[in-house]
Amino acid sequence: MSEILDASARETLTAFATKTLSPVEYMQALISRIEASEPQIGALYAFEPERSLDEAKAAEARYMAGRPKGPLDGMPVTIKELIAVKGEPVPMGTAAIDPVPAAADAPITARLREDGAIMFAKTTCPDYGMLSSGLSSFHQLARNPWKLSENPGGSSAGAASAGAAGYGPLHIGTDIGGSVRLPAGWTGLFGFKPSLGRIPIDPYYTGRCAGPMTPRVEDAALLMPTLTRPDWRDATALPYRPIDWEMPAADVRGLKIGLMLDAGCGLEAEPEVVSAVQAAAATFAEHGAEIVPLAPVLSREMLDGLDIAWRARFWGMMEGLSPAKRDLILPYILDWAEAGASASPVAVAQGVDQTFAMRKTTAEAFQQVDVILSPVNPTVSYPADWASPTNDPARPFEHIAFTVPWNMGEQPACSINCGFSASGMPIGLQIVAPRFEDAQVFALARAFELWRGPIANWPRLDPVIAAA
Incomplete structure (x- = not known):
């Protein structure tokens, strides 16, 4: 039965509605795959198979009666640990925080529950969600299913691992500097960061978004009507x-597309990444788009300013902890944040101002082109137990230079797989559209996905394979 888990979410829901597949059968297959895979993958937190089976039985009864609860009734979904579920703790990936049950569902959780989705587990993240890594002082180490020695990226690490490992098609992460797109790129998923405010979240902050991480564009599209419904708390x-x-897929004839291969600072994109992105741009050109080179929108001053502002913000969250609690924080994160304690108020204010500098340069870029293509990640891969691609808290954001400007500029952007390295690791293409043109990102991604074809070799650790 494991093959049913690799169908699209739309196909699965249609099978539920036509009674050719039961939500209970689906959940049983999902639990079997997770039990075979999870000891090696490390994607999940608060996995509740018994409760999930009970919810699947209730969904089955509603389908049999012809009264499904909503458009996602009986469909399993994971949500990132940082997204609150009433009654579940939100440890923020760190052992330093006491596990206090959340008082209410976050907006995303509430909308999914209204539409009948089964939130069978949360997914892991690093301390305070501030690493592009599956490394955490609280959670198990999340690994990349394509190669278990490698990192899935982060901070939506568990969501990426779960999606690539086939824990169903629907997963939701959060993104303030690339935390949906970066891990999606390193694991072959489609990951979407909407225009700021398109998907209501709580808590909210400058640049912070939530978005789907799925094997296909259509899976993410299925989630968006649910996730985008309003919530006053944001x-x-x-x-x-x-x-x-x-x-439908976009007609790109006559579209002026900027190709950005230099992020302006940070890690230089590796040759295999550049080649894959150039090949993707050539595919757009073959279908009638005009491809033009585009200068970077990010500078060293902008990235360093954001770094010091974030260090100060997170030190403010940590300084009230007892020394014993602070000692439980992942050392990389603690070392990084402690530099914020000595930052001058002027330096912090100037750092915050750099978010507005990014807003200006990203807006200016769309005065020249209609759409922008770039790499998502500058590197092909890095070890699973590293905190970041540099593994250096003094250089923490060298890998987010292609992604973070669009958080501060508030433009919608996605990662979609555009090939594989010689070592077999996925490579992500970033597609960025002007503010509020979220649907255009989906239409362009759908077009590229059709040209590229489906990914046929997703990594699987099903029970039969695991026992061989």
Whole structure:
């Protein structure tokens, strides 16, 4: 039965509705795959198979009666640990925080529950969600299913690992500097960061978004009507409007597409990454788009300013902890944040100002082109137990130079697989559109996915394989 888990979410829900597949059968297959895979993958937190089976039985009864609860009834979904579920602790990936049960569902959780989704587990993340890694002082180490010695990226590490390992098609992460797109790129998933405020979240912060991480564009599109419904708790939320998330693939003829291969600072994109992104751009050109080289939108001053502002912010969260509690924080994160204690107020304010500098340069870029293509990740891979691609707390954000400007500029952006390295690791293409043109990202990603074809070799550790 494990092959049913590799169907699209739409196909699965259709099978539920036509009674050719039961939500209980699906959940049983999912539990079997997780039990075979999870000891090696390390993607999940708060996995509750018994409760999930009970919810699947209730969904089955509703389908049999012809009264499904909503458009996602009986469909398993994971959510990142940072997204609150009423009654579940939100440890923020760190052993330093006492596990206090959340008082209420976050907006995303509430919308999924309303539509009948089964949130069978949360997914792991690093301390305070501030690493592009599966390394955490609280959670097990999340690994990349494509190669278990390698890192899935982060901070939506567990979501990426779960998606690539086939724990169903629907997973949701959060992203403030690339935390959906970076791990999606390193694991072959489609990962979408919306325009700021398109998906209501709580808590909200400058640049912070949530978005789907799925094997296919259509899986993410299926989630968007649920995730984008309004919630008063997000004061940065956009006015709600219905969007056709499943619109046809884009016709790119006449589209002026900027190709950004230099991020302006940070790690230089490796040759295999550059080649894969150039090949993707050539595919757009073959279908009628005009490809033009585009200068970077990020500078060293911008990235370093953001770094010091974030160090100060997170030190403010940590300094109230007892010394014993602070000692439980992942040393890399503690070392990074402690530099914020000695930062001058002027330096912190100037750092915050760099977020506005990024808003200006990202807006200016779209005065020249309609859409932007770039790498997602500068590197092909790095070890699973590293905190970041540099593994150096003095150089913590060298790998986010292609992704973080669009968080501060508030543009919608995605990662979609555009090939594999010689070592067999996925490589991500970033597609960025102007603010509020979220549907355009989906239409362009759907077009590229059709040209590329499906990924047929997802890594699997099913029971039969695991026993061989």
